Amino acid sequence: MPDVARIIGRTHWLIRSGNEGLTTVARFENGGMRRRLQYFMTRTKSKTAPAQRRPLGHESLEQRIVLDATGLEGNPYTPDLDLSAIATQEVVAGDTLTLDLLTAGGTISDPDGEGNESGDTFRFMLDPDVPDDTPTGATITSDGVLTWTPTESQLGTFEIVIIVVDEGSPVLADAETITVVVSSANASPEVDLNGSEEGTGYAASFTEGDDPVTIVDDENLTVSDEDNTELVSASIIITNASDGEDEVLSVDTTDTNISAEFDESTNTLTLTGADTLENYQKVLRTLTYENTSASPTEGDRTIEVLVRDGDAVSDAAVSTVTVSGENTTPEVDLNGETDGQNSTATFVEGAGAVSIVDASMTVVDADNDNLDIAVITISNLMDGDAELLAVDTTGTNITAGYNNANGVLTLSGSDTVANYQQVLRTLTYNNTSDDPSTDPRAILVIVSDGANYSTIRTSTISITTANDAPAFADLETQTAYVGEEMVVVVTASDVDSSDTLTFSLDTSNSPASATITQTGANTAEIRWTPGASDEGNSVGFAVLVSDDGTPVMSDNLEFSAMVNAARPTVDLNGDSEGTGFLVSFIENDFAVPLAEPDVAITTDSSTTITSATVTITNFSDGTAEVLAADTTGTSITASYDDTTGILSLTGVDTIANYQSVIASLSYQNTSEDPTAGDRAIEVVVNDGVVDSLPATATVTVFAINDVPDLTLPAPYDAPETPVEVTEFTTVSFTATGTDLDHTADELQFLIDSDDSGLPDGAAIPTITNPGGVFSWTPDATGTYSFRILLVDSEGDVDQELVTFTVVDDTTAPTVVTAPSGDLTGSIGSLTVTFSEAMGSAAFDIGNYTLEIVGGTNDGTVVSFVDLTQVSDTSVTLNLATDLAIESYELTLDNSLIDDLAENLLTGDNTFDFAVLGT
Template sequence: MINSLGYGFLARGKAKRRTCRRSLAAWETLEERVVLASSMVELSVVAAATPVDAQGEVANVPDDLVFVNEWQDFFVEIWASTPMSDLQDLDSVSVDLAFDPGLVDLLEIEPGAGFSLAFSPNASQAIATANVNGSMVIDASAATAGVGDDGAAIVARLAFRGDGVGIDRAVRVIGPNELGFSIAAAEVQLAPGSPETPFTPADPLTELWAIPYDQTDDDRIGFGDLALFTEYFFMSVTSDAPAMAWLSDFDKDDFVGFGDLAIFTQSFGLVKPSNVLNFAPTFPDFWRPEPLADLNGGDELGIDFYTTHILGEDPTPIADTDLVVRNATLDELTELTITIINRLDGADEILAADVGGTGLTANYEQLGSTLRISGSGTLADYQQVLGTVVYSNASLEPNMSDRVLRVLADDGAGQGDTAIAIVSLVSNNRAPDLAPIANQQARVGQLLEVNVSATDPDGDVLTFQLDEDNSPAGATIEQLTNNTAVVRFTPMAGDGPGPFPFRVIVVDDGIPSLSDQETFSVTLANPVAPIVDLNGLGGDLDFAATFRVGGPAVPIVDTDLLVIDPDSPMLQSATARIFFNFSDGADELLAVDVLDTAIMASYDDATGILALSGAETLDNYQRVLRTLAYRNTAATPDLGDRIVTVTVNDGQLSSQMAASTISFIAGNDPPNLAPIDDQIGLVNVPMEVTVTATDPDAGDVLTFVLDEDNSPAGATIEQLDNNTAIVRYTPTTADLPGPLSFRVIVIDSGSPPQVDTEAFDLFISNAAPVVDLNGADEVDIDFDAVFTEGAGPATIVDSDLNVGDDNDVVLQSATATLTNLLDAGQETLAVDVLDTVITAMYDSNTGVLSLSGEDTLANYERVLRTLSYDNTQTNPDPSDRVVQVIVDDGLDTSATATATVTLDTINDPPNLAPIDDQTVEYGQEMVLVVSATDADPGDELFFMLDEDNSPAGATIEFTPGATTATIRWTPTANDGPGPVSFRVLVVDSGNPAAADSETFAVTLVTATPQIYDFQTGQSGFPEGTEQNSTPLMKLFRSGDTSVPSTVDVILMQAAVDGAIPGVDFVPGPVTVFFAPGETEKLFSIESIADDIPEPDEWIDLSLGNFSGNGEAGTTRPTKVARIFDDDVFEELSISAVNAVAAEGDAGATAFTFLITRAGRLDASALVGYEVTGSGANPADTADFGGAFPRAVVSFADGQSEIMITINVLGDLDPEADEGFSVTLVNPAGGVTLGTTIATGTIQNDDAN
């Protein structure tokens, strides 16, 4: 629709403009458009400010104007929103807005209701700079909280006015012009949240059109425009009608009539700017360059169409059912193309059409994403087929961005305006439903588990996840079933006091994937102190222990000591202190075992305090405290009881103190077993380790034993004397990879008996086997061999090949691998396994010979000494072969030994292809390509002519290494009548070289010349004013037309009115090429355009530089061509303004006439005028004071009209009415005359 103000709108019900606006240039580079950001920034082009609420928000962003005209003011509104979250507001928005300053001017800018704007240095300077650069950075800050959480919020509103667009009469175009509004860059700060790059939908497609009524382009609609309009009044607008007639056909009914006059007068007198211009309903659609396709039909504004394709359902038409294909000049088209500008799913996206009954063809080109409808057909045919064009997308994971389809029509003379079809992709997939999650309470250090569940109406596979940006670090989610998951979180003291927000997201696997989300928070409960109970499950927290003087350290807590904390699974520290009777100082010790924990233990022997630190689990602190032991090394210790206190701390609170009471008794001193070093052994090699011990108590008898639970089965210990023993063990392959642990115990005979222990490890290794292809008498393990083609298998190892293993007598397998198998299926590796249990298997596809079966080293050595290589290929690849050999004892493989096999090959002769006999004309060059092959890879071929059996002057050319050569020969009369014999030789580079030859004969015939003539008749073409003209002319060929030939068309300045080369036309010659069989060919001469009025000019055309035996004909060997001058002259016309009046009784009466100038106004001009009597009763000189008036008027640069006055003298003589004419004469300054005569009537007012 078009309203009375001249704005064009696209109704929201017709299309979803918010999701499909983008310039073609932007769509052509679009790769993917998926909303990943939490925020969105978009533009809207509107005629008036959009109503908003107090926060500047709206539920729906308004649609864009389809077009604006160059005189009207309009607005660009910038909107921001948070479509992915209702928990975040807009804190600030920064937008770099780009536009075309050559087409529009920025007038002013105002902030949205919820924002304030900042400019540097001020808004006026920023606007001035933007109108030069075509861009403006708009920095907006939210004025209040909550902006953008309930809808899209307007950030800023910018007022624009069209500028710099004009009327191109030469090509009859007044639009459309793309305004270029786009978001070059944007950043949004959310609250809460971090700065992010927002999602930006497509840019506006609003068009800018020139005003057709302002025909003088002086920003006003006045008498000058009316004069131009009336000049073409009642004129039919055909393809050859003047451009001004086309411009004056305002309702586009191909006739300048009263309807156009009515439209024009409604806007008469308006000046720019103006928002009250009136347009015909056909504006601007019927002003678009044609041919074109109007996809939304003639009853809708614009020619674009917007539709929706439902994935998985039938293909979708890309145009409305009432689409129209238009062409103002022809009733036919030659081609219609529909191109997917942003095909994001590759071959899954298809365009198709039904051409039934039209004779047209439709072909979809996957490479260019273009459906090409072609063939000579009527507009109705093309309209019918375009109505069947459909879009489909079979992708299982489609990109959901809107698709942009470009539609172009071509009638052979050119293309018209581009129509756009926007296809939005939607799915019938329904979103999952995540059940609400209640808020939770947790304790520091204690695991919290929250079960969540979801359903999906389509039964889709669901995936649960945590939003990392809106959930605490360390929180996890584990999916249990398709519909359930558990969220786990252990708050620690370092996490702060809370509460902690969580956001759970569930995503389905539909097309496209949809999601749901729920949020909940976790608060922390008050902490509870931990508990340490030294006696475990006893009645209280304390424990009692006994220490024997001189004895080892003793545990001072129960083995089931307990550490408990109701609200934390972690402890931070613990303390054990000799609280009472710390009388022996440094001789008293408290100790724990912290192995495999993160706990650090530190004992201070000056204070008797054992400090444990480090964040660890309750279980690990409990395990460490269960090892708490006391020892006293004093020779005569204080035998009074000791009290040791124990406390634990969870980082917030300490436990109640627990106590262990230690009583002392006297006793036996333990023996001392010397430390035992770790051992290294080999499989099947016995190990012997000597151990020693002493005892401080004289007379104690020592006994050595192995701890059977901590030593391998089969290990023994033999005691040699009271202080010495030997540990013995032989490792086997079953002990690999080790290490084995041993624990030796020594026991004394005191009362009670005391013991000491030492442990050591045995590390076991296996000795890898060895294979040496050239025997033990050579330096390395590799071998070189030679295979002779056709001589049978060759042994590729030395006769004294050696296989060894330091700790094994048998092998399990071996492999020989031909690493570069070049003649697959023809190359073989083989061995002789006779009288062994070894099995040999060769794979000809991989070149691997596999030997398997447990057998002795000697048998594997005997078999491998027979390893041979054979090649039955007729022409084997001469490259050296590399064979790698490995043996395996079941535990380790040997190092790789390599046999290099050199191939001694036989050279095969080349094969020259047979050569057909030839027929050649005298004087014509024979060019003949011959080819040859060679069965031996790598052989180079050399071609030559047998000079004794080939004619003089014949040559042969080839590139070294090529398989073809070219023979050239031009026969003359001296070569006789023929036939002439040739003998060709080819020789290869083998050793020794081999050759082949072929012969052929050439029959000689006399040539028929090619005759050339120009087309009869005069040729002419316009010069062009802005663009060079390239007309086509025709040249004929007769005679021998079976061969290709060329001839030059020579261009010369004619003797009379000659066009000047390089000034009036592009100099020649023009080379014309004829293919075999062609008898006529078009060629072109290019004029050099200018805008200088001048006489027509002439070019002489002749022929020369004939190829072969060509010659000029006798019918039309020369020709002249005329360059028509088409430069626009200034045209002067005269019209009567006030030219019918009474003469009066005395004095003079003024009669006025208007001289107008059209065309070029960029220079001055002169014209004269003369007055004469005319009509049935002509006026005479007396009426004008004794002489007819005559004068010269001068037009200044840019001046378009001059009013002249003719004074008529009054008298008292009764007489008839008299007539006179004012005639324009003697124009100067490149001026032509239009209407040259205007008439006046002197009415008699005297009584008889």
């Protein structure tokens, strides 16, 4: 029989049984009209011979029918089978489907049954085309009862062809289809990546450089199976992986029987091992995606998740991961093949410039061929303009500029990564000072591709100098107090900072109980506690210092200490060791305390205290630094001088009250750029006789670096609205850069024109440092954008975009000034000024003619010897000798003289004047 598509619709069939098991069939389309009448027969019972179709003989059928426009003679109406009311049938493999078509809603109509004495008898049959139109095993009774027991190999949706024939003469037929869905007896497992949300899919995003991202709902993903408590495997497949082995799927199988293996060649993660639904759910909730490519292919990845219970596999649940790229930061490695990315070098005084990077240092950028800028900075410039950085830019498009005021070498100009690497490999340091500081120099190197700056790399330079003798700093007579340890700091210096200094006491000329301890490279502390017998005496000390140079050099120092009676004490930390107090202050914090609540004051001379002084000894931030105390309930008055950093407490009061007030001391710093480091805040009390030894509260101030702020004036601050300028007309404005933490000299303006859209060879803008004056004379029409950068000395950057639309210059130039009227004096040249920038013809001496007018020399041409271009808008015409007393006419050739846009000169082109003499 024909396939389903040929049976459905309004096609009717006339069927006859023939000899040798053949069924003859005639098909009529267009409701039985005689056009497109086809006869053929199909073998239905032979199992050995293939199906055949051949034209029917006239004797078998054609002689029995007569065709006209109304139908078939003897049986003019075909049966009409309608199964549209029968719903889709569902059956489980192994179960039997029994369906009575007429009871289930099917109908048959045939006009032959009305007024026809014999009437028509209807008989049902199935399409003999097995298994294409009739599934194997399906049967139907002549009165329309369909029976079928599908197997597990017959899962899916079937369109079964039902044929009804009448018993008229000739026999006519109609065919329709019913739908049967066969499902497995074993229920498939199911996986839902989003839990209770609609559908089974999930959406996630991954951005280049991210850590692995979870690509399912890690709290609500579900795995279920109606007839199994375990699964045996799962497959997770990136169906459209674009970046090969850089795309990775992973899960966490901890505490399960599940094993995970990721195949990079197929981008498939396979989970194996029989385990509970709960454990497969637990593992799948940890599913992550990662892309390690430095330049990943952007777009969606379709990731299919399927689970298996050993008998059936789930439908695929899809996680869609949107992959986005990021511009990769360039990288600098100053020591090349050696471990790490930083380098070291040694500079020897007087030996000349030294290379400060390895010869194999590298610069790489994974997704850019060119770099735009490199900044090399001596971060701790010690010897001013004696320190120099230099490179060799030969053979490149890179421009090098060194600022010896701040130790910054800038390399600018778009050029290949290889050329930037070539230039940076020539980086050298030199110091021309006769007494260079020996502090190691930290040379910071950073490069940019126009979008991102690399991580700062550091070349550390050690400085070696010649040996000189150390020298003590002068020391005045000291004051000591009975029972109180005297601490005297002696300081020696050595221009050779690499030398190690050693301090010692001359015991023959110093008290026996005195000690000396070296506290730093150039300092030592002498400690001595005088006894009662020393009161009123001047006690002498002798100190020695020597270096470890060749030869060893030394110096000596003698001083004396006057011993006075004992004085009061103040202890800021009470019961704790020592008398000091430590606290930290972070920029923008609230005030911090300067003492513990159990402050202790002692004195042998009085029961009261007369005053106290609290001093910021290294007052750094002016009025931003504030000391305060609470004097409530006391006779004490507090007064703070914000110009000196001194808080004065005055008024005779009990020791207890002074202790209470000093315990309330606080420090605040309101600066937005506080000087970082320790503040030594000394507290001294006076008992009416003598001041106490200072007790010190140390406040460590931490500053937070602020990003610079770049501002462009209107209308240049709105890149979405390009500023219209005329070709060859200079546009200029001043960008403003501020930074709470840096001076103007520590800020640098830069212009990135790499992605401006300018054609090759077009004029590019400039910007001044310092000042930030932007200037550009465009010579190409179109819309262009430039990125202005403001970089501080620590590498922080702010940037703004400025956009211009350059339009054609259609304005013709005119002469603004030319010689005219009566001139006196010696006239050896003539100056002409134009209204705008001019083309080359304006600077061609041949386009100017000077002629005497009137008198005996009328018509005489005076020659110019040459022409001086004063600017792009002005020329000076030079004469061989001063002009004689005559009347003249200067003529400009306005057929040739034009501006840069080739607009010819308009307006007056002849100018009359007279020379009257001196």
